Amino acid sequence: MQIRWRLVSFSVFTMLVFAGLVKLGMWQTERGTHKQQLVEQLAQQRLATPADLSHILATPHDQLHGLPVQLKVAIDPSWRVLLDNKVHNGKVGYQVLVPVIHHQLRFLVNLGWLAAPLSRQQWPQMPEIPEEVILRGHIKLAGEQPPLLDQRYLFEQRGAVIRSQTAQPELIAKQLDIPLQPWLVLLDESEQWGLPRQWQWFNMGPEKHYGYALQWYSMAAAVLILMMVFLLRHYRNNSEKES
Known part of the structure; x- marks a missing residue:
């Protein structure tokens, strides 16, 4: 009975770790998707005509970036x-x-x-x-x-x-x-007045977020595989003892 309780506790703990790692992977994936949208928005904005006051006031806040x-x-x-x-x-x-x-x-x-x-x-x-x-x-x-x-x-x-x-x-x-x-x-970097400048729009690009997401998903898969191997060996040992 004690062994079975430990097995259940181990399985629950492992699944919680697995769920946490998957959640972190999903979070990084969402951030990567958001950054990719911003990158595409910036690329489009660079081709736009410079805005005046009326254009700025008429533009939704989330579309002002760039x-x-x-x-x-x-x-x-x-x-x-x-x-x-x-x-x-x-x-x-x-x-x-x-x-x-x-x-x-x-x-x-x-x-x-x-x-x-x-x-x-x-x-x-x-x-x-x-x-x-x-x-x-x-x-x-x-x-x-x-x-x-x-x-x-x-x-x-x-x-x-x-x-x-x-x-x-x-x-x-x-x-x-x-x-x-x-x-x-x-x-603007081409303006003659002002101070030295070379703008960096993002501290981290979308590819890094996707890379981190892959790491979290890989860790989650490794945890799940280890748990399955452990359970398989446990049940196989029990079957051999019973036989």
Whole structure:
């Protein structure tokens, strides 16, 4: 009776592990499919005509990602945001975000990369930025905010400069106490003004998600096979004993 109970417990535990691995595989598959859709959307957006205000307002939120824009904007001189821990050509620094205004829209523009001083206690010198420009770039929807162990370090402020651990417009808007659209614009790489920039739209492409999914499914299959081999041997040994 005790042996049978252990066998049932082992089988239940193994099936739970199997189900968990399959669920992880399905999650990575879904993420890969979503990333693939975004890649295809970006490819289509690159061929689109730059959007004006009416086009932006008429576009559903989930279709804004990658949308090219060309807008005359006034750059808000009140704030500069340093997006922390950004790498360019192997060097660590910041990306500089500035609030801009176009009619009734106020949103953030990412100007590119700025080198960080050697000491964390030193903040970089802010570059000179024109007060009014024709902005050419692409809309980017903010991804999920990774969790921070200590929310006190989400923002640091020195005068009109904010050092931020997040690119979430909603959180930055709350910190700056100004209304911002729930997206930002990446300055076009061909524009002569701004800072050095080479945009990376995804931290991980769809093929990596599919690769991780295959690993999880393979582990699930291995667990199931091992359980079946164990049960088969168990019943075969019992049959030999009984005979």
